[in-house]
Amino acid sequence: MTASSTPWTGARRRVHMQEVGPRDGLQMESAFVPTADKIALIDALSAAGLAKIEATAFVSPQAIPALRDAEIVLREIARAPGVVYTCLVPNLRGAERAIEARADELNLVMSCSETHNLANLRMTRAQSFAALSGVIGLARQAGVPVNVSLSCVFGCPMEGDIDPAVVLEWAGRFMAAGARGITLCDTTGMAFPSQVSRIVGLFRQRLPAAELTLHFHNTRGMGLANVLASLDAGADRFDASLGGLGGCPYAPGASGNVCTEEIVHALELMDFDTGCDLALLLQAAARLPGLIGHEIPSQIAKAGRRLDLHAPPPDFALWRDRALARDA
Amino acid sequence: MTASSTPWTGARRRVHMQEVGPRDGLQMESAFVPTADKIALIDALSAAGLAKIEATAFVSPQAIPALRDAEIVLREIARAPGVVYTCLVPNLRGAERAIEARADELNLVMSCSETHNLANLRMTRAQSFAALSGVIGLARQAGVPVNVSLSCVFGCPMEGDIDPAVVLEWAGRFMAAGARGITLCDTTGMAFPSQVSRIVGLFRQRLPAAELTLHFHNTRGMGLANVLASLDAGADRFDASLGGLGGCPYAPGASGNVCTEEIVHALELMDFDTGCDLALLLQAAARLPGLIGHEIPSQIAKAGRRLDLHAPPPDFALWRDRALARDA
Incomplete structure (x- = not known):
């Protein structure tokens, strides 16, 4: 943190925005987005100044057909320095597959909730950890850094609250196994600012060398507030999704990932340096409904930036002249 | 502020929640909500612990037919102590009319933007001020306190930024004319936390005796963050609308008023004392779609409270047993 930043003013403090839409967002869509459109989307995001882009997933094409073109996408995007x-x-x-395709980083996933891990991955956490430790070993041999995304850090939709000590324990084990960074994921939007402030503080104290990312959902309207609480506790990397792509499997119609252009719009107004070009983000977001076949949650896409002004009503001059005539 | 409250933890600090849905929300609806339903809604809000409720408007029934039953509503609600x-x-x-109907308070409206005041009220700000000063005089004679809601405090959708000095000047003139309180309104969702922190600080310094309310819209996703910045600057009264009723005339589909149950949900999690019973608020919100004929923006209505848990998937026990068998 710079000396002069406060919870409400960034004083040009650098914030790293990480885009998850092409993977986390598109994976949820029923329509297959053509490979060329995915590549164009990622290229637009690269040009808009994102620090990191989750480009795709190397998963079974039968399990997730939406991302069956992972190799082609990774080969054909224009990689920005x-x-x-x-x-x-x-x-x-x-x-x-990902190493062969020259991914810059592998992102692994495990849940802090035993119930959620079993329900989602059909493994105990210990089984997941053992398997992912093997993946970290392989990646290290290949010289490719690894990030581990921990799900349900701020609560599990089936178990309820998760003890922060459990979160720190798993994060510590993954770091000891050779991970470069950890993402604390609010998988179903249960995080709230007091809790976020405390957990981010504990994490930075315990694992100061880890590259720490926060991944929030706006499911209960607390996404931006949680970002601000994280920044105040010293975090500076955030996942977000262009247009707010990616819903919540537990609440049809509810918001999922925080929206990249909403977070960038707010943080830039607050004098943080996101490195992003908001106009380019909005151009890219405007093309999303055409790709996915429905509207996007983004509030900025609907309402525009705060200083995108409107013309006065057509009869304005008449009303003004009448009002002024009353004083004459 | 209590000594131990921080931007992220309220330490049971008291926050006054003021409901604007029955007036600001229903006024925007095309369907007329039957008088008995309005009364039941207000009675439910009274029981849920709101500090103040904007029950209706005493306006021309031709101009706003949705609120043509103002006298009946005010007479038949059960007034909670x-x-x-x-x-x-x-x-x-x-x-x-409002004094005759025994309103506890009159709420007057003027815009800080000359263009917005002319466009909305067909008067210059000076003309509005002169007319409203007369209203304040009448109310004082009758012993009824007056609040003045200043529109476009954080920006005008036609003019852009509004100088905080202009806001403070008009607020000071209304207080000198005999108002009890001032509401700083973010009429079209242009406020952002740094700005809010500064303006609330200036206001409390200049007009410490005024009852200060903040009225935010969530148009660009910054509603809760603006509430938190206000609290940190010493404000403790907030307008909000049950279900998030009330859209934004400049952005079809965009959010309007911050949602009462979203703000209460967040602030109670953060250990602020809102005086509200969230379960009763959610019951009242659940009846809104039936009254207005469409879904409500409320995220809490869609996703539930953070600890409203879900059952594991039907096959969960099978998956768990299979996973555990692998370790046996």
Whole structure:
């Protein structure tokens, strides 16, 4: 933090925005987005200044057909200097494919909730950890850094609250196994600012060398507030999804990932340096409904930026002249 | 502020929640909500612990037919002790009606933007001020306190930024004319936390005796963050609308008023004392779609409270047993 930043004013403090839409967002869509459109989307995001882009996932094409073109996408995007192209990888087979395709980083997933991990991955957490440790070993041999996304850090939709000590324990084990970074994921939008402030503080104290990312959902309207609480506790990397793509499987119609252009719009107004070009983000977001066949949650896409002004009503001059005549 | 409250933790600090849905929300609806349903809604809000409820408006029934039953509503609601029932009043005629109907408070409106005031009220700000000063005089004679809601405090959708000095000047003139309180309104969702922190700080310094309310819209996703910035600057009264009723005239489909149950849900999690019973608010919100004929923006209505848990998937026990068998 710079000396002069406050919870409400960034004083040009650098914030790293990481885009998850091409993977986390498109994976949820029923329509297959053509490969060329995915590549154009990622290229637009690269040009807009994102620090990291989760480009795709190396998973079974039968399990997730939406991302069956992972190799082609990773081969044909225009890699911008300084942008990290990360890929979700569930197992050794996926890691081999991602490394072969020259992913800049592998992103692994495990849940802090035993119930959620079993329900989602059909493994105990201990089984997941053992398997993912093998993936980290492979990646290290290949010289490819690994990030681990921990789900349900701020609560599990089936178990309820998760003890922060459990979160720190798993994060510490993954760091000891060789991960570069950890993402604390608010998988179903249960995080609230007091809790976020406390957990981010504990994490930075315990694991100061880890590259820490926060991944929030706006399911209960607290996404931006949670970002601000994280920044105040010293975090500076955030996942977000262009247009707010990606819903919540537990609440049809509810918001999922925080929206990239909403967070960038707010943080830039607050004098944080997101590195992003908001106009380019909005151009890219405007093309999303055409790709996915429905409207996007983004509030900025609907309402525009705060200083996108409107013309007065057509009769304005008449009303003004009448009003002024009353004083004459 | 209590000594131990921080931007992220309220330490049981008292926050006064003021409901604007029955007036600001229903006024925007195309369908007329039957009078008995309005009364039941207000009674439910009274029982849920709101500090103040804007019950209706004493305006021309031709101009706003949705609120043509103002007298009946105000007569037939069950007034809960300690709850202030305020009514919007545009002019002397409305003030006479509201006083006759035993409103606890009159709420007057003027815009800080000359363009917005002319476009909305067909008067210059000076003309509005002169007319509203007369209303304040009448209310004082009758012993009824007056609140003045200043529109476009954080920006005008036609003019852009509004100088905070202009806001403070008009607020000071209304307080000198005898108002009890001032509401700083973010009429079209242009406020952002740094700006809010600064303006609330200036206001409290200049007009410490005024009862200060903040009225935010969530148009660009910054509603809760603006509430938190206000609290940190010492404000403790907030307008909000049950279900998030009330859209934005400049952006079809965009959010309007911040949602009462979203703000209460967040602030109670953060250990602020809102005085509200969230379960009763959610019951009242659940009846809104039936009254207005469409879904409500409320995220909490869609997703539930953070600890409203879900059952594991039907096959969960099978998956768990299979996973555990692998370790046996």
